Amino acid sequence: MANVERPLSPHLQIYRPQLTSMMSISHRATGIALAAGTLLLVWWLVAAAAGADAYDTAQDWIGSWLGVLLLIGWSYALFYHLLNGIRHLVWDAGYGFELDVAYKSGWAVVGGSVALTLLAWLIGLIAY
Amino acid sequence: MSLRTPLARVRGLGSARDGTHHWWMQRLTAVALVPVALWLVGSVIALAGAPHHDFVRWAGHPFNATVLLILIFATFYHAKLGLQVVIEDYVHNEWVKLPVLVLISFAAIFLGIISSVAVLKMAFAG
Numbered sequence: 001m002a003n004v005e006r007p008l009s010p011h012l013q014i015y016r017p018q019l020t021s022m023m024s025i026s027h028r029a030t031g032i033a034l035a036a037g038t039l040l041l042v043w044w045l046v047a048a049a050a051g052a053d054a055y056d057t058a059q060d061w062i063g064s065w066l067g068v069l070l071l072i073g074w075s076y077a078l079f080y081h082l083l084n085g086i087r088h089l090v091w092d093a094g095y096g097f098e099l100d101v102a103y104k105s106g107w108a109v110v111g112g113s114v115a116l117t118l119l120a121w122l123i124g125l126i127a128y
Numbered sequence: 129m130s131l132r133t134p135l136a137r138v139r140g141l142g143s144a145r146d147g148t149h150h151w152w153m154q155r156l157t158a159v160a161l162v163p164v165a166l167w168l169v170g171s172v173i174a175l176a177g178a179p180h181h182d183f184v185r186w187a188g189h190p191f192n193a194t195v196l197l198i199l200i201f202a203t204f205y206h207a208k209l210g211l212q213v214v215i216e217d218y219v220h221n222e223w224v225k226l227p228v229l230v231l232i233s234f235a236a237i238f239l240g241i242i243s244s245v246a247v248l249k250m251a252f253a254g
Contacts, residue, residue: 038207045187046242050246082162127174
C-alpha cells in the first residue's frame with residue numbers, strides 16, 4: 001500500500017541550501033560514517049587481544065596512507081558529530097532556537113570541529 | 129475509547145507508543161559519549177606508536193577497561209538507534225526495511241560483544 005508511486009513536491013530542487021539544513025544532513029552523514037568506522041575500532045581492539053602479530057598487522061594497516069587518510073576523516077567526523085551533538089542536546093533542553101543563535105552555534109561547530117581535528121593530529125604527531 | 133478501527137489494530141498499524149524510549153536512550157548514550165569519546169581521543173593520542181604489550185597493559189587496567197566497556201556499549205547502542213532512524217526515513221519497502229533493521233541490530237550486538245570480550249581478555253588474561 002505504501003509502495004504506490006505518488007508525486008512529491010520538489011524540495012531539494014527548491015530550497016536554498018542554508019547552514020542549518022546543511023549542518024543537519026552533515027550530522028546524519030558523519031553519524032553514518034562514524035558507524036562504519038567502528039568496524040576499524042573493533043578490528044583494532046580484537047587484534048590487540050588476539051596477540052602481537054595480529055596487533056602489528058592492524059597497526060601497519062592503520063599506519064598506511066589509506067589508513068591515515070581514513071583516520072583523519074573519521075576523527076573529523078567524530079569532532080563534528082560530537083560538537084553538533086552537543087548543539088542538539090542544547091536544543092533538546094530548549095535553548096538556542098533563535099535564528100542568530102542557531103547560526104552562531106552552527107559556525108562555532110564548523111570551526112571548532114576543524115580546530116579540534118587539527119589540534120588532535122598535531123599533538124598526535126608530536127607525541128609519536 | 130480508541131479511535132483505531134479493528135482492522136488497524138489487527139494489522140498493527142498506528143503508533144507503536146515506544147518512541148519516547150528511543151529518543152531518551154539516544155540522548156542518554158549521547159551524553160555518556162561526550163566525555164568518553166574525548167577520553168578515547170586523548171588515549172589514542174597518548175598510545176600512538178605504543179608496542180603491543182604497552183597497549184595491553186593500558187587496556188587491561190581496571191579504569192581503562194571499564195571506560196572502554198562503557199564506550200563500546202554506548203557507541204553501539206547510539207549507532208544502532210541512529211542508523212535505525214536513517215533506514216526508517218529512507219527505506220519504505222517493508223521487505224527491505226525489516227531485514228536491514230534486524231541486520232543492524234544484530235551487527236551492533238555482535239560488534240559490541242566481540243569488542244567487549246577483547247577488552248575483558250586483556251583485563252583478565254593479559
